[in-house]
Amino acid sequence: ASTLGAAAAQSGRYFGTAVAAGKLGDSTYVNILNREFNMVTAENEMKWDATEPNRGQFNYSGGDRILNHAVSNGKRVRGHALLWYQQEPGWAQRMEGSDLRQAMMNHVTQVATHYKGKVYAWDVVNEAFADGGSGGRRDSNLQRTGNDWIEAAFRAARAADPGAKLCYNDYNTDGVNAKSTGIYNMVRDFKSRGVPIDCVGFQSHLTNSAPGDYQANLQRFADLGVEVQITELDISGSNQANAYAAVTRACLAVARCAGITTWGIRDTDSWRTGANPLLFDGNGNKKPAYNSVLDALNSA
Numbered sequence: 001a002s003t004l005g006a007a008a009a010q011s012g013r014y015f016g017t018a019v020a021a022g023k024l025g026d027s028t029y030v031n032i033l034n035r036e037f038n039m040v041t042a043e044n045e046m047k048w049d050a051t052e053p054n055r056g057q058f059n060y061s062g063g064d065r066i067l068n069h070a071v072s073n074g075k076r077v078r079g080h081a082l083l084w085y086q087q088e089p090g091w092a093q094r095m096e097g098s099d100l101r102q103a104m105m106n107h108v109t110q111v112a113t114h115y116k117g118k119v120y121a122w123d124v125v126n127e128a129f130a131d132g133g134s135g136g137r138r139d140s141n142l143q144r145t146g147n148d149w150i151e152a153a154f155r156a157a158r159a160a161d162p163g164a165k166l167c168y169n170d171y172n173t174d175g176v177n178a179k180s181t182g183i184y185n186m187v188r189d190f191k192s193r194g195v196p197i198d199c200v201g202f203q204s205h206l207t208n209s210a211p212g213d214y215q216a217n218l219q220r221f222a223d224l225g226v227e228v229q230i231t232e233l234d235i236s237g238s239n240q241a242n243a244y245a246a247v248t249r250a251c252l253a254v255a256r257c258a259g260i261t262t263w264g265i266r267d268t269d270s271w272r273t274g275a276n277p278l279l280f281d282g283n284g285n286k287k288p289a290y291n292s293v294l295d296a297l298n299s300a
C-alpha cells in the first residue's frame, strides 16, 4: 500500500494523527491528512478547557469541526481527553473536593454523551500517574477528590457511551518502569473488579530511540486483556527513521496493538518546537522516517 492508513489497514490497524481545527483551511495540511491517515485525534479541541469554558456551558465547535472533517472523509476519531490535570478551565482549577468531583463527572457524562456513537475510543483519563520511581498517582485537584476518581470516570464514560473504547493514556510509560508498572497494576485491578477499561494509550514522545523493552511493555498490558494504542508518537534525533520503524514493528508484533497516531503532521505542526519529530517536513514532503514507517507497515 502507498499510504500510511492503507498500509496499516492491511493488518487491521489504523494510522492516525493529531489535528488542529485551525489548520483545516491549510490545503497542504488537509491534503496530507486526507491522503495518509484514517484516524484523527483533536490536538486540543475536545479537552476540558475547550469544551466547558464555563461551568455547565458546553462548546463543541472546534471538536465538531474536526469530527465532521474526519467522518466526511471516512476516518475514525479518538476522543482526547475527558479528564486531565492540565488544560482544566479556570473555574475547575479553583475547585476541590466533592464540588469538583461532581463537576468532573458531569463533564465526563456531558462530553461523552455529545459524542456518543461517534468516537472509536476516548482517553478518559490522561496523565494521572507521577513521574519518577514512586509508581503512584500524580498530585492534582482531581486526585485529591479521592483515589477512586479514575474508576468513577471510566464508569461514567461507559454509561454515557457504551460503544466507545475507554482508554487510560500517559507518557514516559514506553518501557517497563515504575510509572508504567503503577499503571499496569491499576489496569489489572480494574480488570479484576470489572471497572470498564478497554485500552491503554502510550503517548511515545521519544528522543532517538524507543526503550529496548518497548514491545515487551506493550505485550504485558495486552496480556491483561486490554487493547494497546500508540497515541501521540513523535521522535526527535538523528536516529529518527530507525526508531520510527522500531515502534511500528513493535505495534505490529503485538496482536492487541490497534494502531499508531503521530502527534501532528508536519514538523512545523509539532508542539516540540525545533525538534522536527514528525513524518513530514515543514513543506509537507515525506521524510526518511515516513518511508521507514511505510516499509515496516508493508512488510508485516
Ligand code: G3I
Pocket: 043, 044, 086, 087, 126, 171, 203, 232, 271
Ligand atoms: O489557542 C490559544 C491562543 O488563543 C493563544 O493566543 C495562545 C497563546 O499562548 O495559546 C493558544 O493555546 C495553546 C494551544 O496549545 C493551541 O495552540 C496553548 O497555549 C498551549 O498550551 C496548547 O498546547 C497544547 C498542549 O497539549 C497543552 O498542554 C499543545 O498544542 C498540544 O500538542 C499538547 O498535547 C499534549 C496532549 O494533549 C497530552 N500529552 C502531551 C501532549 C504534549 O504536551
